[in-house]
Amino acid sequence: MTAMKQITPEDIIDTATYTAERKAHKARQREIKQNRRVDVGPFVSFYFENRDTMWHQIQEMLYIEKGGPEQLADELEAYNPLVPQGRDLRCTMMIEIDDERRREVTLKKLGWIDEKIVFHMGEREVRAEPLQDTERNTPDGKTSSVHFLVFNFSDEDVAAFRDENVRVTLDIEHENYGHSAAIAGATRASLAADFD
Numbered sequence: 001m002t003a004m005k006q007i008t009p010e011d012i013i014d015t016a017t018y019t020a021e022r023k024a025h026k027a028r029q030r031e032i033k034q035n036r037r038v039d040v041g042p043f044v045s046f047y048f049e050n051r052d053t054m055w056h057q058i059q060e061m062l063y064i065e066k067g068g069p070e071q072l073a074d075e076l077e078a079y080n081p082l083v084p085q086g087r088d089l090r091c092t093m094m095i096e097i098d099d100e101r102r103r104e105v106t107l108k109k110l111g112w113i114d115e116k117i118v119f120h121m122g123e124r125e126v127r128a129e130p131l132q133d134t135e136r137n138t139p140d141g142k143t144s145s146v147h148f149l150v151f152n153f154s155d156e157d158v159a160a161f162r163d164e165n166v167r168v169t170l171d172i173e174h175e176n177y178g179h180s181a182a183i184a185g186a187t188r189a190s191l192a193a194d195f196d
Helices: 013-032 053-065 067-080 101-109 154-162 185-195
Strands: 035-041 044-049 088-095 116-120 125-129 147-151 168-174 175-182
Touching: 013 053, 035 168, 035 175, 044 053, 044 185, 053 067, 067 088, 088 101, 088 185, 116 154, 125 154, 154 185
Parallel strands: none
Antiparallel strands: 035 044, 044 088, 088 147, 116 125, 116 168, 125 147, 168 175
């Protein structure tokens, strides 16, 4: 197992070059991301990150905010933890409800939902672990609309994920939000590449 290389300052292109190439970079990201989003139920989406998506996010933040080297250090610290390390999947989970009042009510019913996410590969399972620097659930049971998660796989889990004869699902097992999505086709292949 070889850990994916973290993004370093040397990997970042200067703002002028990025600006000139931005349209092409954004088009490439759309292609990558279309196979890395998994919707589970009516309003929870998982955006599985990789080195490419995090590189692009850092470049975009630098392009928008123009904060220079000091900003770059902050962006690397913020986004490198979402780069998979060879035997894991990492994602941003978003509870996406447009109506503000409905969102507020719903979030109060979904406390600790980030602890109820699991991949099933046949009889095997891998549970999500929060990957964050701050608690995203309040004592009264309200959760955040954004969570960062890591799924740590064993070699046997990876083999099951890659076995086309094994059904893979991503499940939310929260008492107030029980939903499941099958992981197949191009999405499964894209996520499996994170294990290389």
